Amino acid sequence: MARKKSKHIRIEFKKNRETRQRQADLTKDFHQSDEEIDTKSSERVSGKGNLTRRRTVTTEDDGRADNQDAASVLAVSEKDTLLGRVLRVHGLECVVSTEREEVYRCAVRRLLKTVSTDQRHVVVAGDLVRFRPEGKDQGLIVRVEPRRSQFCRSVRGKRHVLVSNVDQLLIVTSAAEPNFKPNLIDRFLITAEQNELDACICINKCDLIDPAELQQPIGVYAQMGYRVVMLSVQEGWGIEEVKNMLGTSTSVVVGQSGVGKSSLLNALFPEFNLRVQTVSEENQKGRHTTTTASLLKLPSGATLVDTPGIRQFQLWDIVPEELTTLFRDFRPFADLCRFPNCSHQHETDCAVKDAVADGLLDVRRYDSFCHILSDGAPSQGGVYDYEDFADDM
Ligand code: GDP
Ligand code: ZN
Numbered sequence: 001m002a003r004k005k006s007k008h009i010r011i012e013f014k015k016n017r018e019t020r021q022r023q024a025d026l027t028k029d030f031h032q033s034d035e036e037i038d039t040k041s042s043e044r045v046s047g048k049g050n051l052t053r054r055r056t057v058t059t060e061d062d063g064r065a066d067n068q069d070a071a072s073v074l075a076v077s078e079k080d081t082l083l084g085r086v087l088r089v090h091g092l093e094c095v096v097s098t099e100r101e102e103v104y105r106c107a108v109r110r111l112l113k114t115v116s117t118d119q120r121h122v123v124v125a126g127d128l129v130r131f132r133p134e135g136k137d138q139g140l141i142v143r144v145e146p147r148r149s150q151f152c153r154s155v156r157g158k159r160h161v162l163v164s165n166v167d168q169l170l171i172v173t174s175a176a177e178p179n180f181k182p183n184l185i186d187r188f189l190i191t192a193e194q195n196e197l198d199a200c201i202c203i204n205k206c207d208l209i210d211p212a213e214l215q216q217p218i219g220v221y222a223q224m225g226y227r228v229v230m231l232s233v234q235e236g237w238g239i240e241e242v243k244n245m246l247g248t249s250t251s252v253v254v255g256q257s258g259v260g261k262s263s264l265l266n267a268l269f270p271e272f273n274l275r276v277q278t279v280s281e282e283n284q285k286g287r288h289t290t291t292t293a294s295l296l297k298l299p300s301g302a303t304l305v306d307t308p309g310i311r312q313f314q315l316w317d318i319v320p321e322e323l324t325t326l327f328r329d330f331r332p333f334a335d336l337c338r339f340p341n342c343s344h345q346h347e348t349d350c351a352v353k354d355a356v357a358d359g360l361l362d363v364r365r366y367d368s369f370c371h372i373l374s375d376g377a378p379s380q381g382g383v384y385d386y387e388d389f390a391d392d393m
Pocket of ligand 1: 204205206207208231232233234235255256257258259260261262263264
């Protein structure tokens, strides 16, 4: 048998490898579970300064090109690989679905994990990947296609991609039981803005109110360019409209419990129930680890990301200086404030406050802004739990 040709490439360090760990590293277990350590590659560290440090990796991969750089080694022949989308990641295993809806359980090629990256996980749910099938339903992911968007969680300035290639946030709320909470909608809209995603707002249980009651807040959101649908799953109102809003995009579902998310998903897609159950059984890991995202592909061509941890928590630290830019209706006025770092609270010549006084900005949106500003520091070690959102806010 012909010997596999070894190949040496020079690559950047990962962030977490820039300094060597001490032998008796007390947090070693933690580090290892966070980012699995690659033990098989041989590693050499030169005695040069930090800036010029590279790592030499010896690989037995089928390097086709002779160029000695990572990019060419990562070039992948499309001939013997399939294109798929990662539905979810379970430890070292990625569940990948092809265009023909065939599902493969894939490992990730070691070299992909070695190449420099800031991400905690090289492959996340939502990724489009090329993989080499092995046997009937197994495979090896050899390339991750560039992501067109990333839905992240950020705690104390560290970003962690939860799911990629997402188009919009589907915010599900209720007109009553639980109360309509526009201030909570505002927080979800911030998440959409932070991730540069579209947002659509579904207001369920409209059978319980006089729809005229919501005309004003809905007008405000519509004016800001967000799509709003009033519906009642119970009465069958507005379901088609929601279906149209989903289209063939990938939508992340968010909303407090009790607003009718499960009922809505069941009404949209009657076979949904089963799939949701299967996924949540696999995810029974407790409250703080359920941000592992799962994609559900629906017969209509829509894809939903419905994950308890994503539904439930505010996923970003709110940096007060950035809050104005996340309120899209404030932006045109904020540019006119006297002080560029105006907090729109106590400053003189504040164009935002003037706009509120002149009726050009919604008073409730302004109140909501002030609330978030004063309450912005997340509770629970960086994560704000929406389930704790008070009824009267
Ligand atoms: P989830 O926690 O967001 O998934 O909410 P569920 O789908 O479990 O619904 C919570 C409760 O609201 C259930 O008792 C549903 O029957 C009820 N519900 C759902 N949709 C409607 C609706 O359109 N109108 C009314 N009145 N009740 C609804
Ligand atoms: Zn101002």
